[in-house]
Amino acid sequence: MEKLRVELRERSYEILINRDNLHLIGERLLRFSTGSKIGIISNPTVAELYGNKLVSSLKNEGFDPYLILIPDGETYKDYFWAYHILTQLLELGFDRRSCLIALGGGVIGDITAFVASVYMRGISYIQIPTTLLAQVDSSVGGKTGVNHPLGKNLIGTFWQPSLVWIDVDTLHSLPxxxxxxxxxxxxxxxxxxxxxxxxxxxxxxxxxxxxxxxxxxxxxxxxxxxxxxxxxxxxxxxxxxxxxxxxxxxxxxxxxxxxxxxxxxxxxxxxxxxxxxxxxxxxxxxxxxxxxxxxxxxxxxxxxxxxxxxxxxxxxxxxxxxxxxxxxxxxxxxxxxxxxxxxxxxxxxxxxxxxxxxx
Missing domain, CATH: 1.20.1090.10 (Dehydroquinate synthase-like - alpha domain)
Structure with a gap:
């Protein structure tokens, strides 16, 4: 496992890079003081490939995971779909100790991070990037955002993840x-x-x-x-x-x-x-x-x-x-x-x- 650390005092976090490590995420989450409810934000394409493995890993460690899907594509990284995710979290009873996981590429990572930053004024989230672009860029750094017809990422916040978990095996399914x-x-x-x-x-x-x-x-x-x-x-x-x-x-x-x-x-x-x-x-x-x-x-x-x-x-x-x-x-x-x-x-x-x- 390759390990890096983003040093930001109390907001510091690790980036862990390996192959075939998705099934270990539940065990890793036991180190965090998060509640039992975990929201996995993804799209249908990625969820079909990796959703079950992630859900099983979390359930095996006693967590209560919920899969929340949005359509695949940059077109859907907007406030409407952010509001959709927020509504789902409220209906499922997520609280300030709940955690989100972004399972997907840059679109999923950006919108999940944005939702985490504003839900109940901020809850924790974890990045599991499944595209090369997300693994090297958008999953790291804490920039969140959704698009507006007048410009990209004009609506957003800074909100650092608790962990970035990279499995390079996901790149083999990438177009x-x-x-x-x-x-x-x-x-x-x-x-x-x-x-x-x-x-x-x-x-x-x-x-x-x-x-x-x-x-x-x-x-x-x-x-x-x-x-x-x-x-x-x-x-x-x-x-x-x-x-x-x-x-x-x-x-x-x-x-x-x-x-x-x-x-x-x-x-x-x-x-x-x-x-x-x-x-x-x-x-x-x-x-x-x-x-x-x-x-x-x-x-x-x-x-x-x-x-x-x-x-x-x-x-x-x-x-x-x-x-x-x-x-x-x-x-x-x-x-x-x-x-x-x-x-x-x-x-x-x-x-x-x-x-x-x-x-």
């Missing part, structure tokens, strides 16, 4: 497109923090795509180490944590403008990373060689690199203008000045944004 989408966030960690890790990803492309378990555990662990270090230094994104948003200004705008359904998160972020790297090159920071290396690496993993033709550029600019990182109408972005080094909350002129998309 190839979903798996490759998760690789985008792994590439991001190399760009924002660790050039050697970036080179390691490039060198081990074939093993990653073949889902070599030793390589998977290594890249998941390193990604989580980077995020844990960043979050431990800046829990609420006052400065350093903003580097995790690389690619997300343009990427979130793509997701918003395509209706949260046409592009997976990692696919949108891939395009976002390329455009934001190109912006840095246009501004004279990132070298042409490093820009090309970022673009080639993303492309070589089969991720998209071009702006979708269905996206209206004027709408793209308007969406960027309401990005939650902006302050008092000023566009703030995270752009790479080198691989492994970022400019944080860099103020970008609207004319430079137009040049990026129109020239």
């Amino acid at each position: 190839e497109r979903e798996f490759i989408s998760g690789v985008a966030e792994i590439i991001k960690y190399g760009i924002i923090w660790d050039r050697d890790f970036f080179e390691f990803i490039k060198t081990n492309k074939e093993k990653i795509l073949k889902k070599d378990e030793n390589i998977l555990i290594a890249i998941i662990k390193r990604s989580c180490e980077i995020k844990a270090e960043v979050v431990s230094k800046d829990e609420r994104e006052s400065s350093l944590r903003a580097i995790l948003n690389y690619g997300h200004t343009v990427g979130h705008a793509i997701e918003t403008l395509t209706g949260y359904g046409s592009y997976l998160h990692g696919e949108a972020i891939s395009i976002g990373m390329i455009y934001e790297a190109r912006l840095s090159n246009l501004l004279g920071f990132l070298s042409k060689e490093n820009y090309q290396s970022i673009k080639d690496t993303i492309k070589n993993f089969g991720l998209p690199v071009d702006m979708p033709s269905i996206v209206d550029i004027s709408a793209m600019i308007k969406t960027i203008l309401i990005d939650k990182k902006n302050i008092e109408g000023k566009i703030r972005m995270v752009i790479p000045e080198d691989i492994g080094k970022m400019k944080i909350n860099f103020e970008v002129n609207i004319e430079d944004i137009k040049k990026l998309f129109y020239e």
Whole structure:
């Protein structure tokens, strides 16, 4: 079992990474001072694969688990379905000692965390991410959120999990497109923090795509180490944590403008990373060689690199203008000045944004 710790004083928690460990979660929960009622939030696809194993593990240790399902997809990460989960919890008599488990990808993790943060002003929850993207990114760090038609994750809170429990065996049931989408966030960690890790990803492309378990555990662990270090230094994104948003200004705008359904998160972020790297090159920071290396690496993993033709550029600019990182109408972005080094909350002129998309 690979173990990491996110150090946040009284809100600290562990990230545990292994293979074939889902059946052990009930035993692990005995270490927490949680009540008997456990709400497992999932979608029908993931629940069919792993729900029974998780329910059995909890029942074997004396817990009283309830499976609460929402439809599968980013489209359903909204306040309506959050309200649906809250209603279910109230009807089932969940109290402040009850616990939630997010069993699924980023959508399930985000909405479960959001519900946990607001139910009776906050109850504990555990992340069991079943997608690569969720394992390396959204399950760690305590950001919660639901989407709004005007923008992604504009409604949310900071609420740390009690535990992140990663079973890499769940990746074998993941559709190839979903798996490759998760690789985008792994590439991001190399760009924002660790050039050697970036080179390691490039060198081990074939093993990653073949889902070599030793390589998977290594890249998941390193990604989580980077995020844990960043979050431990800046829990609420006052400065350093903003580097995790690389690619997300343009990427979130793509997701918003395509209706949260046409592009997976990692696919949108891939395009976002390329455009934001190109912006840095246009501004004279990132070298042409490093820009090309970022673009080639993303492309070589089969991720998209071009702006979708269905996206209206004027709408793209308007969406960027309401990005939650902006302050008092000023566009703030995270752009790479080198691989492994970022400019944080860099103020970008609207004319430079137009040049990026129109020239």
